[in-house]
Amino acid sequence: MPLSSEPSAFADGRGVFIVRNAASGTAVVRADPAGTFSARLPAATIHELAEGEDLAEVVTRAMQSDEPPAVLGVYGGDGSVSRMAGLARQHERPLLVMPGGTFNHFARSAGLDDVDIAIDALQAGTTIDVSAIEAHADDGEPILALNAVSVGTYPELIDERDRRRASLGKWLGGIVAAWRTLRSAESLTVVREGRRARVWSVFVGIGRNDPQRVATMQRETLVEPTLDVRIHHARGTRLRAMASLAFGRRTAAVLRAVRLMPPRSDVERLVVADFAMTVRLEDGHPSVFVHDGELEEVAPGGFTLRCVAIPRAVTVFAPPREDSGVRR
Incomplete structure (x- = not known):
């Protein structure tokens, strides 16, 4: 999906759907990002992932709504980020990655050391097309x-x-x-x-x-x-x-x-x-x-x-x- 050429297209978070996995990063002390979301992306939709709730089902419901999001975002660790990346690829949406896990390997590789840096990139409209691994175990679904x-x-x-x-x-x-x-x-x-x-x-x-x-x-x-x-x-x-x-x-x-x-x-x-x-x-x-x-x-x-x-x-x-x- 081509991105808007306007840097301010998502400046207030309009059209951005963010899933927050509160279970990520339980091994570290991390500031609650709720204040940052409300201050910098007041128009974004924030979904708190409940225990046992399936991320794919959450995203599917959002995409089938009357106003499907233009951007999929995730606050969580590497597992949550990679799962959301698969869904972003499936739904042909760009991905907003916000580090909320213990190690945040991918976020760090992308220069996304904190939530504010990620939001800066969103508001500036700077993106990168990232390569990935598609893994199959026997005849299972690709991951x-x-x-x-x-x-x-x-x-x-x-x-x-x-x-x-x-x-x-x-x-x-x-x-x-x-x-x-x-x-x-x-x-x-x-x-x-x-x-x-x-x-x-x-x-x-x-x-x-x-x-x-x-x-x-x-x-x-x-x-x-x-x-x-x-x-x-x-x-x-x-x-x-x-x-x-x-x-x-x-x-x-x-x-x-x-x-x-x-x-x-x-x-x-x-x-x-x-x-x-x-x-x-x-x-x-x-x-x-x-x-x-x-x-x-x-x-x-x-x-x-x-x-x-x-x-x-x-x-x-x-x-x-x-x-x-x-x-x-």
């Missing part, structure tokens, strides 16, 4: 991912955390999950193009990323329609498998300095337009994969995962940066 898709140790960590979240909370549950995964993680078998391998993890990111990382959970480019795949072969210890999940530059650098990160010989890198593998699971392995921090359950016993790079998958409001592809 749009804005950062990465993964199998192995990281999904097991997320599965363990989510099972403990109700009783311990996200932060403490994450610590307990990391400890248990460190003690019990097992490698798994993947098959690609007839080649079988035992691996700790496979990360499929969008756009070329730092070649020294294994967990490419935060993208470095927004436009490049390329998959950057990291296959961590199971030649080292569980401790190295867990250390490889470090995605921050400083953390990864420290772990590398004390020789906890896996050596380069253990990590295979592929830069491709599409990627497919069959995951074969043994007893005790959860049949899951993760996309943008969201756990996806699939049929037990194993599955085939296919990922394709999609150019210009969704238009996102973002501040202009050099060589970012942002247009005014």
Whole structure:
């Protein structure tokens, strides 16, 4: 859908439908954005996502109303943002991303460090056409991912955390999950193009990323329609498998300095337009994969995962940066 050439088209929020996921970012203290919304986007429609409410149903109702929105917005974490991105693509609407989660990987990559920056981009009318990953597990519905898709140790960590979240909370549950995964993680078998391998993890990111990382959970480019795949072969210890999940530059650098990160010989890198593998699971392995921090359950016993790079998958409001592809 072409955007208006008038920078003030959405200045007061008219035609903007924002879903706020209050459950996002429970691991951090974050200012309530309600005052900012009312002050800067008084004409926008704000929907608070209730527990158990389906985001797709909320957006469908809005699109079927007498005055369907011209812009879809989301305040939440990476999972909420990627789900809304899929809906924005489906309904051919531009996306307003406002960081409200714990890590906000995609928002940070797009230069959207806070709600005000996102609203500035909306009111200025600056956008970028972002590439993404379309992932299929067996014959399931396609899922749009804005950062990465993964199998192995990281999904097991997320599965363990989510099972403990109700009783311990996200932060403490994450610590307990990391400890248990460190003690019990097992490698798994993947098959690609007839080649079988035992691996700790496979990360499929969008756009070329730092070649020294294994967990490419935060993208470095927004436009490049390329998959950057990291296959961590199971030649080292569980401790190295867990250390490889470090995605921050400083953390990864420290772990590398004390020789906890896996050596380069253990990590295979592929830069491709599409990627497919069959995951074969043994007893005790959860049949899951993760996309943008969201756990996806699939049929037990194993599955085939296919990922394709999609150019210009969704238009996102973002501040202009050099060589970012942002247009005014």
